[in-house]
Amino acid sequence: xxxxxEELTSLGLLSYYGKLTQKEKVRLKNFVARKFDLSYYSVxxxxxxxxxxxxxxxxxxQPIVEKETWKQ
Numbered sequence: 001x002x003x004x005x006e007e008l009t010s011l012g013l014l015s016y017y018g019k020l021t022q023k024e025k026v027r028l029k030n031f032v033a034r035k036f037d038l039s040y041y042s043v044x045x046x047x048x049x050x051x052x053x054x055x056x057x058x059x060x061x062q063p064i065v066e067k068e069t070w071k072q
Contacts, residue, residue: 008062010053016065017047024071031070036060 017025029047033040036057045051053061064070 008058008065010058013053013058013061013065014047014049028070032061032064035064 017028020028025047029040029043032038033043042051046053046057
């Protein structure tokens with residue numbers, strides 16, 4: 001994702017997630033779960049659209065997605 005200084009939205013995050021390979025999706029969810037001390041299943045549900053990301057979560061995820069630090 002290109003850094004464009006726009007605020008990340010839930011829809012934008014789900015769109016980004018949808019373009020990833022299955023292996024990348026698992027890696028991203030594992031990274032987020034570990035970084036924020038969340039259950040993998042909670043993170044999985046949010047990325048699948050079964051529950052919503054809070055504004056604070058979106059704000060915290062923005063640099064991770066923009067810089068793709070979860071791939072490092």
